[in-house]
Amino acid sequence: EPEVTQTPSHQVTQMGQEVILHCVPISNHLYFYWYRQILGQKVEFLVSFYNNEISEKSEIFDDQFSVERPDGSNFTLKIRSTKLEDSAMYFCASSDDLAKNIQYFGAGTRLSVL
Amino acid sequence: TQLLEQSPQFLSIQEGENLTVYCNSSSVFSSLQWYRQEPGEGPVLLVTVVTGGEVKKLKRLTFQFGDARKDSSLHITAAQPGDTGLYLCAGAVAQGAQKLVFGQGTRLTINP
Numbered sequence: 001e002p003e004v005t006q007t008p009s010h011q012v013t014q015m016g017q018e019v020i021l022h023c024v025p026i027s028n029h030l031y032f033y034w035y036r037q038i039l040g041q042k043v044e045f046l047v048s049f050y051n052n053e054i055s056e057k058s059e060i061f062d063d064q065f066s067v068e069r070p071d072g073s074n075f076t077l078k079i080r081s082t083k084l085e086d087s088a089m090y091f092c093a094s095s096d097d098l099a100k101n102i103q104y105f106g107a108g109t110r111l112s113v114l
Numbered sequence: 115t116q117l118l119e120q121s122p123q124f125l126s127i128q129e130g131e132n133l134t135v136y137c138n139s140s141s142v143f144s145s146l147q148w149y150r151q152e153p154g155e156g157p158v159l160l161v162t163v164v165t166g167g168e169v170k171k172l173k174r175l176t177f178q179f180g181d182a183r184k185d186s187s188l189h190i191t192a193a194q195p196g197d198t199g200l201y202l203c204a205g206a207v208a209q210g211a212q213k214l215v216f217g218q219g220t221r222l223t224i225n226p
Contacts, residue, residue, distance in 0.1 A: 004156075033213065043157065043202065043216040056213060091156050093214075100164055101145055101206040103214055105156035 002026040006092050006106035013082055014114055021077045021109045023092030032075045033093040033103060034067065036060070043091065049075065082113045116141040118205050120217025127193060128225050135188040135201055135220045143205030144212060146179055146186045151200045151219070160201075193224045 005024040013019050025032050034046040047057040049067055057065075066078045075094075079086055089110050093103040118139045127133055137146070145164045149157035161170050163179035163186060170177045174197075176189040186203055200221050204214040 006156075035214070035216075042218050043204070043214075045213040045215070048213055058213075089154075098212050100162055101212040101214075102147065102159065102162050103204075103206075104159060105149075107156045108154075110154070 002104075004092055004094055004104050004106035006090075006109050008109060009107065010110045010112070012112045012114065015084055016081050019079050019082055019111065021079075021090050021092075021111070023075045023077070023106060024073050025075055025092065025094030026096070026104060027073070029094035029096045029104075031055075031095040031098065031101075032067075032069070033095075034077050035091045035093065035105075036088040037091065037108075038088045046077075046090075079111075082111075084113050087111055087113045116143075116205065116207055116215045118203060118215050118217040120203055120220055122220060123218060124221050124223075126223040126225065129194060130192055133190050133193055133222070135203075135222075136185070137187070137203035137205075137217050138185045139205060139215075140184065141205070141215075142183050142208060143215075144183070144208040145206045146183070147204045147206070147214065148177055148186070148188055149202040149204060151202055153200075157202055157204075190222075193222075195224045195226050198222060198224050 007022045032049040037043045048055045089108045091108045092106045148160045151157045166181045166183045168179045174191045203217040206212045
């Protein structure tokens with residue numbers, strides 16, 4: 001069964017460093033999303049991406065965040081200068097249509113900022 | 115800002131009992147999805163309900179979408195220890211890219 005793949009599973013970084021989280025969405029999907037989940041809290045929407053551009057972003061998704069689809073398969077989330085409060089699980093999701101908007105999630109990347 | 119209130123937050127019952135988890139909102143959603151999440155993993159889709167009043171069954175799990183598409187419930191019949199886990203509801207916002215708004219989750223424990 002097709003699945004969303006995220007790498008790495010765990011990323012440890014120093015405060016102020018840049019990190020790039022990688023996702024390979026399901027191959028025929030067109031809509032891509034990043035969510036995050038701080039330990040013990042709700043899953044929160046960060047950004048959605050369609051047709052090579054951001055379609056919506058949350059207040060969390062400030063200038064330190066960016067997304068890119070560098071080729072036909074990868075979808076990346078970059079945090080330019082990490083802060084302690086960026087420590088969380090980051091989930092990538094993809095969907096093939098908006099009518100039902102069934103979003104399939106990857107296993108996540110645990111980001112630990114020290 | 116759309117909010118989805120999920121209750122109860124924790125539920126511990128004996129094997130064989132029935133239970134219901136609720137998700138409520140003042141907002142209308144275009145669809146509502148139920149996920150199950152294991153520790154350290156991503157949400158795994160259980161079901162999507164799209165039409166107001168829709169009922170879907172998945173073995174012993176019954177999912178219902180409210181007539182006004184603002185609320186949903188998950189009912190488990192004759193719960194088993196294998197049902198233990200974190201259950202999440204998520205509503206798809208009916209505009210734009212239809213981001214998902216998640217409830218806070220229900221941590222379910224089924225005791226043998």
